[in-house]
Amino acid sequence: MEKRVYINMNLCTSCRSCAAACAAGHQGQGHLKHGSIQEKATVPLHCRHCDEPLCLNVCPQEAIKKDDNGTIVRMRNLCIGCKSCIMSCPFGVMLPYSTWHTSPKCDLCADRLAEGKEPRCVATCTSGALVFEELATIEKKYRRTAEGGRYFTRFTLPR
């Protein structure tokens, strides 16, 4: 099973450093959005890299594909900006705004993964809420521990 990004809801302080780092690492076009919980806390939301991604199915240009490690990637050179993926995403994490004609899409920081590093949002998380781990490791390491195991949420679904 591949590593994915998970969030410990108990630790997120809504500082949005993850979003800032994401934007800084993707030529100013961030791939993260934030959801608000009862207007009290804000947590990061981004692509879950679904097992059966609807965005991939609806893309008329086949600009979205699943790569070897299960990451759903969008190829900017093929995207025509039709916004079908935005409408089809059940989690609402394909972002409708864009500085280019294409929709921003999380690539799990492929450049950093190739260097053996974790994605930017995880590396920069100021409170340690975001982790980049395999699901089995998460369950083993965090569940039922004092550090809020049961609040650990699947930030990104496993394959």
Next chain:
Amino acid sequence: MKETKGNCSICSLACPLILRGGEREPIFTGESLFSVDWDKEKGSKFGGSLCARGNAVAEFLTHPKRVNYPFILGERANVAAAVRETAKSLAEVKKEYGSDAIGVLLGENLTNEEAALALAFARDVLGTANIALFAPDDAPLFRAYTNRDFSTLSSAGSMPTGERVVSLIIGDSFTEHPCTAKDVLPGKYGARGSEVIVLGPEVSHTAWFANRHLRCKPGGEAAVAAGLLKAAAEKSGASLGAELGKIIQGLDWGEIERTGGVPKDAIAAAAASMLGAVKVTTYLSNIFGRIGAPALVFSFAEALTHICPGERRFVPQFVQQNTWGVSSVLGAAGESACLAKLAANQLKALVILGLDLFSAYPAAPIEKAMRDKRFTVTTQLFWNQTAARANVVIPAASLMEKAGTVSPAFGEDLARGAGHPAVGGAVTDGAFLMMLAGEMGAELAPQAKPTRRVERKASADGIGAEMKEYLASQKQLDSAPAVLIPWSEAAHAGDGSLSRNFYWSQITCPDAVLMVSEETARELKLGRGDRVDVSTAGAEIVLSVDITKKLSGKTAAATIHFPAVRKLFPWKLDANGEIVLGPVAARLHRQSEK
């Protein structure tokens, strides 16, 4: 790719980072050639990583709006001509009005060595005692630190057993210094019964994590902190010393509840929780008038922390990185006098280094003083209102481009290596002062080890008078139709003079917003995005409205990183010549109704 290790230059935590890029001179296209990464191996003060502002420090090096050339009266010039013009004009002012009419105003964007050089320049070359640090957010904490020392108080009561850890957070540390969370939250979830106690009027990001939120009235922090100290001293039997003990005992609970807005039981329970913890940490984070009487809160919180019997730590956090370093180098020399003279428009020439005066103090007397100046020279990173009003503008170098020591916390020295040589035509403040001194026919030696003059006084002198003044000012707020407090955003830093230029802040918080409670919105029939006239004793401006559950009653908040909003919070100089800030009484009108 070239990697340079350094430290973030934004706040007092100075997180270690790795700067990638910079093999060749940056091209000012707006697209960063640099990237930053948290230096995980070195580890930061709280074990945190780079926050939203830290991720933007690389923008200092490539920002398209950086000032790259010197300007004389708005016309592009070269450094030699700018230095010549400055030397000539300063000599003229000195001849006409005397040395005392020249002021040297310093900001935080200086290393300790540069601050010492500026002090030597002011005294030896200009012959003036008018040199001051302008740091309104952090200055009250420095004043409390130097004037009163409660770290020597001894604890009382038996040593607690178990593993309970308690963190008391005054202000909104998780927004102003996000990596504080890595220090606080493991404690909260680490042992049964551990607690986070937050003192503040709003449900901030920090208060969201509180086990006990002492939700005080706006500006009521000092009263509640005094209540916590009173309850803790009564319960443990700790001695607070003659003067502090007298003041705390003299406060009656009715007054504490009235001024602070928190019931006695809640305060006493929080104090008992702190006394029963094996480890107590107090964090204090202040931003421009957020806390009513920050100097008092500092003193009470320090005393409270040190009478707890468990392991204890008092952590004041500063908005800017080197305000403490500059302040300790200057030793508060002439600070009050310089401020008073500036406000009274007695200074005819200004040398402004590492400071955007209009963002730090956007007040009427300062604006008038800037208008009436004979001559102003300033070093600026970005083209701003201070630069627009200056006769000579020198392109400054950011702390990322400077080598030297900075002091992010009390008694701490951090050696900074220049992350990158000064970009474009930037001149470091130290190099500028050396050139200027040379042009004025004086020799200025580089200051390798600046003398630091900070001695804490173990007394509580003047705390009674300050408390009296605070209680009276809080009473006035009770009758006000609305009370305005500052609101900070994680994307911005301090007065926003630097962070307003960052790409990320321009996306997430591009304009000032007025946040009102649901009650106020109902009463004034306001909807999101409506325009509201906000008037205080300081100014009257129009802001767009956001309705929030984070505030209650008549409390309203405005994002403090914009000069227009800072104008709403009028400051005055107290008897010591120090700045007094705090929440202010305000009137809100829907624009169409007025």
